[in-house]
Amino acid sequence: MKIALIAHDKKKDDIIKLATAYKTILEKHELFATGTTGKRIADETGLNVHCFKSGPLGGDQQIGAYISDNKMDLVLFIRDPLTAQAHEPDISALLRLSDVYEIPLATNVGTAEVLLRGLDAGFYEWRDFYRGKDREELPF
């Protein structure tokens, strides 16, 4: 599965803890991230992460493009709900596209843990079926 990992600045320590705790699950998958989040995860956990641009410079949009191309299976976006973000429209667009394409999306660590455990238990095997199919072939 292709997994996107994103965290706002005040949540970066939380996503490092999450990635460390679930490293044995995450390392079985292909990991993507916005720039700063991805660099920290790679440096601090040793996981292999493909880094897009930093979020404020277009990284959220790049992940959104992957979703719309049916090339992302899961989004773990640990958001900071208490700080205004200059690139809020990009964030909203990413969340919206996750919903448009029915991609499982966590916006906090609690949900991210449930999704990672569900992933490891095989709950997302339906994504293997739909990945690579054209938009017209999808059921939504």
Ligand SMILES: O=C(CO)COP(=O)(O)O
């Ligand atoms: O701002 C972000 C997501 O909206 C995260 O971007 P960085 O990982 O580059 O800090």
